[in-house]
Amino acid sequence: MTYVVMDNCIACKYTDCVEVCPVDCFYEGENMLVIHPDECIDCGVCEPECPADAIRPDTEADTEKWVEFNRKYSEIWPVIVTKKDPLPTAEELDGTPNKLDTHFSEKPGEGD
Template sequence: MTFVVTDNCIACKYTDCVSVCPVDCFYEGENMLVIHPDECIDCGVCEPECPADAIRADTEPDMEKWIDFNRKYSELWPVIVEAKEPLPSAEDLDGTPGKLDTHFSEKPAEAA
């Protein structure tokens, strides 16, 4: 089992999960995070830390596409090891359906 980030992270990018991850398996895009499924040790400490409820176990229904999605972008984006402020749009867009089609950016996070 592993954990993956789903579309509710898009345009929110809360990073509370990053600060508790013992193996630094989160990667940062312009407007969301992903988890590298091969680096995740399945500890689950990140899941309850996500205010957007965007982190899911890969054993939940319909997670196969999110495993592939997280793997793809974790290999393209830089690792993130420290929490940051969420995006300004986080509160307004948290829970909005269909964000993958309307708000997702493939761009990596900008270097600090």
């Protein structure tokens, strides 16, 4: 099992999760985070830290595409280990459906 970041992170990018991750498996895009599924140790400490409820175990329904999505971008985006402020659009767009189609950016974040 692994954990994955799903589309509710897009345009929010809360980073509370990166501070509790014991293996630094989060990677930063311009407007979201992803988890490298091969680096995640399945500890689950990140899931309750996400204010946007965007982190899910891969055992839940409809997460297969998100495992591959997280893998793809974790291999090209920089690692993030320090908490940052959420995006200015976080509160406004938290919970908006279909953000992958409407708000996702493939650009990398700054990392740290």
